[in-house]
Amino acid sequence: MSSRYNHKVAEPKWQKRWQDANIFKVEKKDNKKKYYVLEMFPYPSGKIHMGHVRNYTLGDVVARYKKMKGFNVFHPMGWDAFGLPAENAAKTEKKNPADWTYTNISYMRNQLKSMGFSIDWDRELATCHPGYYKHEQLFFLEMYKSGLAYKKMSEVNWDPVDKTVLANEQVIDGRGWRSGALVEKKNLSQWFLKTSNYSEELLNDLDSLDMWPNKVKVMQSNWIGRSEGAEIVFSLVKNNFSDDKHLKVYTTRPDTIFGATFVAISADHALAKKILKKDINAQKFKEEIKIIDSEKTKVGYNTNIFIKHPFLDKQIPLFIANFVLMDYGLGAVFGCPAHDQRDLEFALKYNLEVIQVVEPAKSKQNSNKIKNVAILGGGLMINSGFLDGVDNEKAKKEVIKRLEKEGIGNKKINYKLRDWGISRQRYWGCPIPILYREDGSVVPVKEKDLPVLLPTLGQKNPSPTKEEVDEWKMTTCPITGMKAVRETDTFDTFFESSWYFLRYCNPRLNNKPFLKEDINYWLPVDQYIGGVEHAILHLLYSRFFTKALRDLNFVDINEPFTGLFTQGMVTHKTFKDSAGNWVEPNKIIESKGNYFDSNNEQVEVGKIEKMSKSKKNVVNPSSIIDDYGADTARWFMLSDSPPERDLEWTDVGVASSHKFINKIWETCIKTKKYKAPHGLSKTNKFDSLIKSVSENIEKFHFNKSVANIYEYVNEINKSMEKKSISGDNLKRAAKDLCIIIHPLTPHLSEEIWELLGYEGFCANANWPEFKKNDVVDMIDLPVQVNGKLKGLIPSKNNDKEEVVLEKAKNLPSLKKILKDKIIGKVIYIPGKILNIVIK
RNA sequence: GGGAGUAUGGCGGAACUGGUAGACGCGCCGGAUUCAAAAUCCGGUCACUUCGGUGGUGUGGGUUCAAUUCCCUCUACUCCUACCA
Numbered sequence: 002m003s004s005r006y007n008h009k010v011a012e013p014k015w016q017k018r019w020q021d022a023n024i025f026k027v028e029k030k031d032n033k034k035k036y037y038v039l040e041m042f043p044y045p046s047g048k049i050h051m052g053h054v055r056n057y058t059l060g061d062v063v064a065r066y067k068k069m070k071g072f073n074v075f076h077p078m079g080w081d082a083f084g085l086p087a088e089n090a091a092k093t094e095k096k097n098p099a100d101w102t103y104t105n106i107s108y109m110r111n112q113l114k115s116m117g118f119s120i121d122w123d124r125e126l127a128t129c130h131p132g133y134y135k136h137e138q139l140f141f142l143e144m145y146k147s148g149l150a151y152k153k154m155s156e157v158n159w160d161p162v163d164k165t166v167l168a169n170e171q172v173i174d175g176r177g178w179r180s181g182a183l184v185e186k187k188n189l190s191q192w193f194l195k196t197s198n199y200s201e202e203l204l205n206d207l208d209s210l211d212m213w214p215n216k217v218k219v220m221q222s223n224w225i226g227r228s229e230g231a232e233i234v235f236s237l238v239k240n241n242f243s244d245d246k247h248l249k250v251y252t253t254r255p256d257t258i259f260g261a262t263f264v265a266i267s268a269d270h271a272l273a274k275k276i277l278k279k280d281i282n283a284q285k286f287k288e289e290i291k292i293i294d295s296e297k298t299k300v301g302y303n304t305n306i307f308i309k310h311p312f313l314d315k316q317i318p319l320f321i322a323n324f325v326l327m328d329y330g331l332g333a334v335f336g337c338p339a340h341d342q343r344d345l346e347f348a349l350k351y352n353l354e355v356i357q358v359v360e361p362a363k364s365k366q367n368s369n370k371i372k373n374v375a376i377l378g379g380g381l382m383i384n385s386g387f388l389d390g391v392d393n394e395k396a397k398k399e400v401i402k403r404l405e406k407e408g409i410g411n412k413k414i415n416y417k418l419r420d421w422g423i424s425r426q427r428y429w430g431c432p433i434p435i436l437y438r439e440d441g442s443v444v445p446v447k448e449k450d451l452p453v454l455l456p457t458l459g460q461k462n463p464s465p466t467k468e469e470v471d472e473w474k475m476t477t478c479p480i481t482g483m484k485a486v487r488e489t490d491t492f493d494t495f496f497e498s499s500w501y502f503l504r505y506c507n508p509r510l511n512n513k514p515f516l517k518e519d520i521n522y523w524l525p526v527d528q529y530i531g532g533v534e535h536a537i538l539h540l541l542y543s544r545f546f547t548k549a550l551r552d553l554n555f556v557d558i559n560e561p562f563t564g565l566f567t568q569g570m571v572t573h574k575t576f577k578d579s580a581g582n583w584v585e586p587n588k589i590i591e592s593k594g595n596y597f598d599s600n601n602e603q604v605e606v607g608k609i610e611k612m613s614k615s616k617k618n619v620v621n622p623s624s625i626i627d628d629y630g631a632d633t634a635r636w637f638m639l640s641d642s643p644p645e646r647d648l649e650w651t652d653v654g655v656a657s658s659h660k661f662i663n664k665i666w667e668t669c670i671k672t673k674k675y676k677a678p679h680g681l682s683k684t685n686k687f688d689s690l691i692k693s694v695s696e697n698i699e700k701f702h703f704n705k706s707v708a709n710i711y712e713y714v715n716e717i718n719k720s721m722e723k724k725s726i727s728g729d730n731l732k733r734a735a736k737d738l739c740i741i742i743h744p745l746t747p748h749l750s751e752e753i754w755e756l757l758g759y760e761g762f763c764a765n766a767n768w769p770e771f772k773k774n775d776v777v778d779m780i781d782l783p784v785q786v787n788g789k790l791k792g793l794i795p796s797k798n799n800d801k802e803e804v805v806l807e808k809a810k811n812l813p814s815l816k817k818i819l820k821d822k823i824i825g826k827v828i829y830i831p832g833k834i835l836n837i838v839i840k
Numbered sequence: 841g842g843g844a845g846u847a848u849g850g851c852g853g854a855a856c857u858g859g860u861a862g863a864c865g866c867g868c869c870g871g872a873u874u875c876a877a878a879a880u881c882c883g884g885u886c887a888c889u890u891c892g893g894u895g896g897u898g899u900g901g902g903u904u905c906a907a908u909u910c911c912c913u914c915u916a917c918u919c920c921u922a923c924c925a
Binding site: 215216219220223224226228230250251252253254265295296299323324325326328329330333334335336337341342343344415417533536537640641642643646648649651653654657658660661664667696704705707708709710711712715781782783784785787788789790793817825826827828830833834836837838 | 841842843844845846852853854856859860863864865866867879880892904905906907919920921922923924925
């Protein structure tokens with residue numbers, strides 16, 4: 002009888018049994034502690050890739066482990082199903098985006114099921130389903146009512162050839178990806194959410210997320226970009242262009258106000274627009290700067306308006322400058338060339354005064370000559386009237402105090418975080434539920450009329466025709482009965498992913514997005530797992546959304562994700578032929594360190610890079626599952642590389658994982674035949690290994706758990722070979738092995754569970770307990786002389802120093818060294834080390 | 841320019857709050873089994889060595905009885921961000 006483990010039989014068998022027994026279906030149980038494991042849901046692009054395999058394997062280890070530890074584990078799955086690729090595929094394949102998407106979903110669902118993930122499939126959702134998106138239309142209406150959603154003009158990328166709006170990723174080097182035409186900026190009225198209302202809270206609450214990687218928190222914190230500074234109101238003199246008497250600027254360096262020698266505004270500033278209307282040269286300037294790279298060349302237009310310095314009897318010029326951004330601060334700055342590199346470059350170009358006002362504490366060079374490099378550090382104030390001699394940090398406060406006293410300025414905290422533009426000019430997205438009445442007013446759709454469905458398409462239409470759109474958008478106002486047209490824009494797809502983790506609680510509920518009592522039980526997500534590429538946008542939007550929904554009284558939580566883990570990428574070798582084309586690694590033949598393609602031509606070895614279709618270095622998970630099985634794929638994903646780092650896919654690595662899967666099976670078969678002799682000492686190695694496997698899973702050190710399991714299996718084999726273990730202890734060790742491998746290789750584990758004669762599912766078994774105190778009693782104590790290892794002596798943790806030292810002195814290696822030396826100091830740390838210092 | 845991080849054998853990587861550096865795996869070498877091969881099993885594997893030892897965790901220094909671990913210097917690489925006033 003062949004004892005070989007056959008994954009092709011075992012894996013589908015257990016997947017079916019799990020499904021038939023519904024063992025991963027969960028319900029709220031108030032008396033049981035919950036654990037919510039969530040991986041970022043996939044976009045249904047067609048097939049799963051290795052990145053998914055890695056992501057969902059990591060999550061599944063946690064989910065299965067926590068279940069065995071007694072938690073009520075919530076582990077759902079869904080589809081981020083709206084988005085651009087569906088429209089593109091629809092065009093090239095002449096299909097309806099909905100059909101394309103649902104076909105992909107059913108294929109990918111089968112792929113995921115073949116990996117054996119412990120998912121509650123009854124909670125599956127797809128964001129393109131009206132039953133899902135009707136609720137986010139409701140959220141939008143509530144946000145609109147509360148003022149969180151508003152409309153304003155904003156730029157989009159316009160392809161003049163295809164006559165369509167392009168997403169940022171469709172613009173390559175300033176050209177449309179399809180047409181190749183130069184992309185133009187076009188102003189459209191678009192919807193925004195007031196994320197900026199939450200800047201402070203989003204920043205402050207990062208401190209409470211102590212189970213998030215610091216890296217992600219730093220990224221979000223930089224993105225929110227809090228700065229402290231001042232707003233200063235300048236008076237305008239000689240203004241021939243408008244009635245404006247004042248101009249407000251934002252600065253983080255109010256201390257340098259005495260060094261101000263010009264003021265600059267953006268070409269999009271309200272004042273600049275007024276000037277442009279009356280000054281042809283200014284208009285020309287605005288045209289010119291469109292083609293100037295302001296990063297390299299700073300240019301300005303002297304408006305001939307002058308600004309009165311707030312503390313000096315002095316007037317300084319006002320420029321329109323290409324390096325001033327309209328969408329940060331107030332679009333207006335004062336220039337202090339001595340202490341800002343950009344201002345200095347600008348001043349040198351236009352012959353403006355450079356006045357140093359901060360003297361660095363330890364002036365390294367004669368800093369009184371500023372040439373090309375501005376002084377950026379702190380120091381004592383000079384040339385600054387009432388500030389002279391004061392430390393510049395203190396001077397900042399002094400200036401603000403004075404500004405406030407004179408009513409010409411104030412302290413101001415500013416954020417880089419901008420409002421979230423949610424309008425997308427696309428078909429395959431969630432319709433924005435708004436009507437524009439013929440009298441010009443904006444009318445939200447009535448809640449009872451939700452969902453606003455997408456216009457339906459014929460079988461083979463990738464997007465609606467103009468007639469179809471016109472027919473769809475014509476409607477009447479529900480209040481007045483007047484003619485109205487629908488908003489044709491759809492939501493940014495980040496809108497869907499900002500609340501899907503809530504919807505899993507009640508995925509089929511029709512009249513509400515979810516029940517608050519279920520949210521209060523399951524949320525927040527205890528462990529969220531995904532790629533670091535979502536560190537800012539998706540995670541920040543979800544945090545914002547949660548807070549907004551809290552304020553709209555939908556939920557009671559402040560943060561959606563308690564724990565976050567960001568996994569590394571899956572990488573693979575790349576190859577290029579002589580023509581510079583990428584070649585699939587599986588078509589490469591190696592010979593004596595050289596590599597050849599199928600035409601026997603030598604190829605160049607490229608870098609190890611993230612698996613991607615364009616570099617042809619992808620490995621299809623399904624073929625790996627066919628050849629080696631899901632457990633092998635899972636084991637490989639968890640071995641060697643720590644999960645947060647990149648994992649290099651190698652064929653030998655997969656083969657060796659497969660070998661070990663078989664070795665576990667063979668080992669367990671051997672344990673059944675084991676006949677033990679009498680009178681055996683017990684070993685506690687197994688307890689200590691179970692302890693480390695558990696701790697390493699808790700800490701996401703799965704590669705170490707894998708190493709522990711190797712040791713565990715080797716230990717079983719050694720004990721059987723040496724006949725040094727009793728039958729009962731071996732039986733126990735084999736059962737525990739079966740359990741501790743379960744989160745990693747669940748199919749193999751169930752097969753062994755059955756082999757060993759246990760009832761039910763291993764998936765439902767309890768995680769083994771280990772007795773901490775059993776772990777160490779006798780150890781080999783390292784003995785050092787002057788910090789260098791000289792030998793080992795058997796010792797107990799509670800041995801006295803005299804005992805240990807006496808044993809050490811009797812070591813032959815030490816006798817020789819200590820012969821004619823005087824022992825100075827002795828350091829003894831029980832259970833750790835004995836170090837003898839000699840002279 | 842700003843920010844975050846990494847550096848340990850031929851390779852992936854271990855080493856708890858400073859206490860036996862290189863666990864575990866891959867690869868390689870040797871052996872067993874086999875007509876032979878594959879598979880499997882056993883042993884070895886940081887370097888040098890006069891076999892007593894000596895050196896060794898990117899570089900140079902420091903603290904300590906003891907440093908991969910703590911502090912300072914420099915170097916290389918990776919990621920994020922970028923006119924943010």
